Amino acid sequence: MVITLSKSSPLLRKAYCAFHFARNVSQSYKLVVAGGGTAGLSVSNCFSRILGKGNVALIEPKNVNFRYFSIIMFQTRFALQVHYYQPLWTFVGGGIKDVKESERPIRNFIPPHCEWIQNSVKEFLPDENAVKLSDNSTINYEYLVVAIGIEMDLDRIKGLKEALNTEGVCSNYMVDTVTKTWKCIQNFKEGNAIFTFPNTPIKCAGAPQKIMYLADDYFRKTNKRDKANIIYNSSLGVIFGAPKYAQSLNEIVKKRNITVNYKHNLIEIKPQTKEAIFEKLETGEKVPFKYDMIHVTPPQKPPAVLKPLADSAGFVNVDKETLQHTKYSNIFSLGDCSNLPTSKTAAAVAAESGVLVENLNAFMNKSPMKRKYTGYTSCPLITSYNTCILAEFDYNLQPLETFPIDQGKERTSMYYMTKDAIPFIYWNLLTRCLYYGVD
Numbered sequence: 001m002v003i004t005l006s007k008s009s010p011l012l013r014k015a016y017c018a019f020h021f022a023r024n025v026s027q028s029y030k031l032v033v034a035g036g037g038t039a040g041l042s043v044s045n046c047f048s049r050i051l052g053k054g055n056v057a058l059i060e061p062k063n064v065n066f067r068y069f070s071i072i073m074f075q076t077r078f079a080l081q082v083h084y085y086q087p088l089w090t091f092v093g094g095g096i097k098d099v100k101e102s103e104r105p106i107r108n109f110i111p112p113h114c115e116w117i118q119n120s121v122k123e124f125l126p127d128e129n130a131v132k133l134s135d136n137s138t139i140n141y142e143y144l145v146v147a148i149g150i151e152m153d154l155d156r157i158k159g160l161k162e163a164l165n166t167e168g169v170c171s172n173y174m175v176d177t178v179t180k181t182w183k184c185i186q187n188f189k190e191g192n193a194i195f196t197f198p199n200t201p202i203k204c205a206g207a208p209q210k211i212m213y214l215a216d217d218y219f220r221k222t223n224k225r226d227k228a229n230i231i232y233n234s235s236l237g238v239i240f241g242a243p244k245y246a247q248s249l250n251e252i253v254k255k256r257n258i259t260v261n262y263k264h265n266l267i268e269i270k271p272q273t274k275e276a277i278f279e280k281l282e283t284g285e286k287v288p289f290k291y292d293m294i295h296v297t298p299p300q301k302p303p304a305v306l307k308p309l310a311d312s313a314g315f316v317n318v319d320k321e322t323l324q325h326t327k328y329s330n331i332f333s334l335g336d337c338s339n340l341p342t343s344k345t346a347a348a349v350a351a352e353s354g355v356l357v358e359n360l361n362a363f364m365n366k367s368p369m370k371r372k373y374t375g376y377t378s379c380p381l382i383t384s385y386n387t388c389i390l391a392e393f394d395y396n397l398q399p400l401e402t403f404p405i406d407q408g409k410e411r412t413s414m415y416y417m418t419k420d421a422i423p424f425i426y427w428n429l430l431t432r433c434l435y436y437g438v439d
């Protein structure tokens with residue numbers, strides 16, 4: 001049986017909420033936001049203010065972390081649902097920040113006027129203006145924003161899952177593996193230190209090499225650098241997409257004696273022999289590399305559940321300027337799960353959410369959508385323990401810089417801004433919809 005509840009009866013809806021997970025009931029909201037990461041939190045905060053109580057629902061399953069609370073002899077365990085500020089994981093892997101600094105209780109960021117549905121979308125039903133949840137209940141909407149991010153695809157590299165539990169194999173890309181990166185860097189004594197970039201779209205395309213520059217700097221500080229071969233094996237054909245910053249990075253890898261092999265895609269790890277097998281993308285040849293440590297950036301993929309809304313690559317198909325779905329006009333998307341042809345970053349999300357909120361609000365009010373997204377994205381390329389190149393660019397890979405200085409140069413000011421100021425902006429302004437980034 002399906003019972004639809006009107007948004008105008010909050011008391012009734014609350015009562016039904018109590019039974020919601022046990023019964024096949026359906027709820028209805030003016031706006032449903034699927035995914036409560038960087039993008040979903042920002043958008044749901046904005047629209048909760050615009051539309052008021054009872055009109056916005058956020059569907060977010062959320063990671064559960066266990067915390068221990070002790071009183072004298074008694075220790076009790078409680079579950080905490082957290083949101084992660086993923087850009088901090090470069091600093092965690094480099095031993096600069098504790099992983100706990102990257103997490104906060106998600107409850108702190110969900111607006112009081114917004115209904116948090118702690119579940120995940122199992123199926124998008126755009127022709128019925130509904131989503132089906134993993135408990136088979138359905139949620140109806142007038143408007144939908146899709147922001148469910150991108151997934152790690154560990155199975156694409158043979159042996160990777162098992163190898164991540166063995167010596168010398170690490171990755172900054174997952175909360176469970178990021179702290180091991182710092183151990184690998186510290187434990188490294190000599191030999192090959194390999195850093196990889198996969199053959200799929202990824203979030204933060206600068207992160208695979210940022211951790212390499214930190215490792216290089218650490219090896220120099222601890223007198224291990226002359227015994228280390230640092231190798232960057234990338235599936236791409238260039239060091240970085242935007243030419244201005246690529247030029248600076250090319251000079252850095254040369255100056256620091258880092259070997260760069262382009263069109264090399266990691267396909268297998270053999271921890272027993274400490275070998276990483278790469279496929280040369282141009283010839284198909286398979287080449288083994290011995291490793292003493294290897295930082296793996298896993299292949300990534302759009303969640304399969306996006307299929308009814310997706311383009312041929314599996315990402316939500318939206319207009320690159322308005323962020324409106326190309327087929328379903330009441331659906332918008334942003335962030336890592338969208339097919340916006342820009343680099344997938346939290347900085348891009350900041351700019352995208354400003355455009356999306358203004359355009360969707362105009363669309364709801366039957367006004368023309370005037371804001372156009374330029375593709376603004378940013379990547380703070382950490383190049384040592386006190387320098388950073390702050391790359392900011394648009395769809396055409398042209399610089400779109402915030403500061404009146406040459407941001408293509410390594411700067412200490414940009415390092416501290418990335419380490420301390422940007423996290424403050426993220427926690428206090430972006431996730432609460434008080435900051436829209438640059439656009």
Ligand SMILES: Cc1cc2nc3c(=O)[nH]c(=O)nc-3n(C[C@H](O)[C@H](O)[C@H](O)COP(=O)(O)OP(=O)(O)OC[C@H]3O[C@@H](n4cnc5c(N)ncnc54)[C@H](O)[C@@H]3O)c2cc1C
Pocket residue numbers: 034035036037038039040059060061062063085086087088089090119120121122147148149150172173174203204207303305334335336337344345346347348349378379380
């Ligand atoms: C190592 C690393 C370094 C990075 N460095 C930077 C940086 O320096 N600068 C920068 O700007 N960005 C950086 N990023 C990228 C940035 O973190 C992401 O681009 C950003 O978080 C994307 O936001 P999102 O909301 O699209 O996705 P996410 O924040 O990943 O959120 C997606 C949400 O959707 C939820 N979800 C998934 N499936 C479902 C479902 N079926 N139903 C409902 N909910 C679902 C998930 O639980 C999650 O909370 C980095 C990322 C990593 C991993």
